[in-house]
Amino acid sequence: xxxxxxxxxxxxxxxxxxxxxxxxxxxxxxxxxxxxxxxxxxxxxxxxxxxxxxxxxxxxxxxxxxxxxxxxxxxxxxxxxxxxxxxxxxxxxxxxxxxxxxxxxxxxxxxxxxxxxxxxxxxxxxxxxxxxxxxxxxxxxxxxxxxxxxxxxxxxxxxxxxxxxxxxxxxxxxxxxxxxxxxxxx
Amino acid sequence: xxxxxxxxxxxxxxxxxxxxxxxxxxxxxxxxxxxxxxxxxxxxxxxxxxxxxxxxxxxxxxxxxxxxxxxxxxxxxxxxxxxxxxxxxxxxxxxxxxxxxxxxxxxxxxxxxxxxxxxxxxxxxxxxxxxxxxxxxxxxxxxxxxxxxxxxxxxxxxxxxxxxxxxxxxxxxxxxxxxxxxxxxx
DNA sequence: GTCTATAGAAAGATAGAC
DNA sequence: GTCTATCTTTCTATAGAC
Numbered sequence: 001x002x003x004x005x006x007x008x009x010x011x012x013x014x015x016x017x018x019x020x021x022x023x024x025x026x027x028x029x030x031x032x033x034x035x036x037x038x039x040x041x042x043x044x045x046x047x048x049x050x051x052x053x054x055x056x057x058x059x060x061x062x063x064x065x066x067x068x069x070x071x072x073x074x075x076x077x078x079x080x081x082x083x084x085x086x087x088x089x090x091x092x093x094x095x096x097x098x099x100x101x102x103x104x105x106x107x108x109x110x111x112x113x114x115x116x117x118x119x120x121x122x123x124x125x126x127x128x129x130x131x132x133x134x135x136x137x138x139x140x141x142x143x144x145x146x147x148x149x150x151x152x153x154x155x156x157x158x159x160x161x162x163x164x165x166x167x168x169x170x171x172x173x174x175x176x177x178x179x180x181x182x183x184x185x186x
Numbered sequence: 187x188x189x190x191x192x193x194x195x196x197x198x199x200x201x202x203x204x205x206x207x208x209x210x211x212x213x214x215x216x217x218x219x220x221x222x223x224x225x226x227x228x229x230x231x232x233x234x235x236x237x238x239x240x241x242x243x244x245x246x247x248x249x250x251x252x253x254x255x256x257x258x259x260x261x262x263x264x265x266x267x268x269x270x271x272x273x274x275x276x277x278x279x280x281x282x283x284x285x286x287x288x289x290x291x292x293x294x295x296x297x298x299x300x301x302x303x304x305x306x307x308x309x310x311x312x313x314x315x316x317x318x319x320x321x322x323x324x325x326x327x328x329x330x331x332x333x334x335x336x337x338x339x340x341x342x343x344x345x346x347x348x349x350x351x352x353x354x355x356x357x358x359x360x361x362x363x364x365x366x367x368x369x370x371x372x
Numbered sequence: 373g374t375c376t377a378t379a380g381a382a383a384g385a386t387a388g389a390c
Numbered sequence: 391g392t393c394t395a396t397c398t399t400t401c402t403a404t405a406g407a408c
Binding site for chain 2: 026027029030109110111112113114115116119122123125126129130149150151152153154156157158159160161162164165167168169170171174177178180181182184185
Binding site: 218233 | 386
């Protein structure tokens with residue numbers, strides 16, 4: 001009897017994991033439920049036992065990626081030093097991140113894709129973004145709260161813009177210069 | 187006899203204009219040829235007398251927007267002063283730009299959308315981006331060419347990231363703070 | 373819970389009339 | 391060149407068997 005609650009939870013997790021990767025790299029419209037389910041080791045029919053619609057899965061995949069992301073985790077472990085921030089920035093603005101599939105951040109990979117999605121997706125994205133800004137702000141060494149926040153917004157826009165552009169631009173040399181410049185700018 | 191070469195050129199321009207606006211605000215997949223042609227005052231069938239495929243129109247719309255964009259034009263008129271650059275940055279990182287439909291810049295509006303498109307679209311995007319960076323670099327007051335270029339890449343990532351995020355994030359207050367912070371960061 | 377089969381809708385591209 | 395009509399494919403979501 002493979003249909004225990006644990007088994008269901010496991011299937012659900014598999015679907016979420018496959019969906020996060022596929023949505024991030026190809027966006028909402030260019031991924032089919034068929035593909036996601038195949039990547040999760042099941043077929044289309046099983047999908048609807050776990051999620052109501054494709055849009056619902058998309059929204060949840062954004063939230064779950066943010067939570068299970070190892071980059072974010074290592075950023076948060078162990079308090080707010082400036083070194084942690086440097087480490088995050090370097091790992092974020094890396095070829096490894098851009099080329100995937102090593103835990104792509106939905107904030108940069110889906111920044112345009114999210115605009116036309118249902119409210120549930122928008123809300124998930126907005127929430128994850130606000131968390132990122134808040135956590136970056138905590139790691140900035142500055143007494144004035146206003147200024148920390150301001151810099152955190154700037155840094156986040158540079159990170160997300162840099163990575164999104166790195167994926168968009170088709171010329172490898174340009175991308176390398178872009179990444180190096182963003183790193184230096186931060 | 188309405189079918190003169192001039193008339194054809196006029197129809198083509200109308201299609202391009204409608205497409206640029208629709209693609210920028212909703213991306214490639216969420217816009218139909220029907221919609222574009224309706225916005226241009228024609229029906230679907232006429233489309234294929236002007237463009238070979240939807241993807242070809244998409245690519246050309248990116249190039250043509252960059253050329254006909256009034257923001258870009260006013261940026262280039264009259265030489266490379268730092269004031270021109272400030273003006274561009276302020277106009278780019280504005281609510282007016284984000285909320286459209288006042289000449290949205292495809293570099294920020296399509297930064298994620300472009301990733302999965304055909305090579306022709308990618309090439310058009312890459313070319314427009316490299317032009318932006320080059321022009322920004324020209325307006326930066328600094329003797330060393332390398333440093334001008336580096337700053338231009340950083341500024342462009344901040345502009346494009348800021349605007350893309352401004353559209354992605356669903357909370358108006360957050361967007362206002364974000365824009366102000368990006369402006370100050372530049 | 374997962375499977376196969378299918379209903380139903382949408383949209384890109386083509387054909388032929390005017 | 392532009393129109394209407396249609397072919398064809400693709401994909402979401404549902405139905406019913408196991």
